Amino acid sequence: MTQTPYDALGGEQPLRELVDRFYDQMDTLPETNTIRQMHAKSLKASREKLFLFLSGWLGGPDLYIEKYGHPRLRRRHMPFTIGQSESDQWLLCMKNALDEMSIAGDLRAL
Numbered sequence: 001m002t003q004t005p006y007d008a009l010g011g012e013q014p015l016r017e018l019v020d021r022f023y024d025q026m027d028t029l030p031e032t033n034t035i036r037q038m039h040a041k042s043l044k045a046s047r048e049k050l051f052l053f054l055s056g057w058l059g060g061p062d063l064y065i066e067k068y069g070h071p072r073l074r075r076r077h078m079p080f081t082i083g084q085s086e087s088d089q090w091l092l093c094m095k096n097a098l099d100e101m102s103i104a105g106d107l108r109a110l
Contacts, residue, residue, distance in 0.1 A: 005058025008107050011060065019051045020070070032044075032089040038080050058059035 009015055022044045026032050039046050052064035055073055064071055080086075098108055 005107055005110055006055065006060030007060035008109070009058065012055070014101070015054060015058070015060070016051055018097050018101060018103075019047055019054065020099050022050070022093050023047050025093035025096045026089075030073070032093055035086050035089045036092075039087075 006015065009018070023046060025038050026039070049064065049068075052067060056062035056064055102107060
């Protein structure tokens with residue numbers, strides 16, 4: 001049996017920590033203001049939805065699909081202008097969150 005990325009990360013608690021660190025980055029870095037403004041004032045719902053999505057995407061429980069159905073990421077993001085700058089800001093938040101948790105190697109390359 002092959003270990004899933006979800007299991008390699010350590011399961012639910014480390015994934016929640018990663019998501020929290022990701023949104024903490026978005027909420028505090030001035031250079032990510034553009035993508036921060038795309039979110040509601042409170043990031044509580046965004047944190048939960050990203051956790052649910054990543055759980056299934058990383059090979060853990062399909063929590064997002066169970067609660068909301070297929071993610072339809074393209075459709076959900078259509079109202080927003082997402083170009084290279086916005087993509088780079090998102091990746092910066094995730095890179096910093098991964099760095100804070102000392103996640104490296106194959107798990108980081110996903």
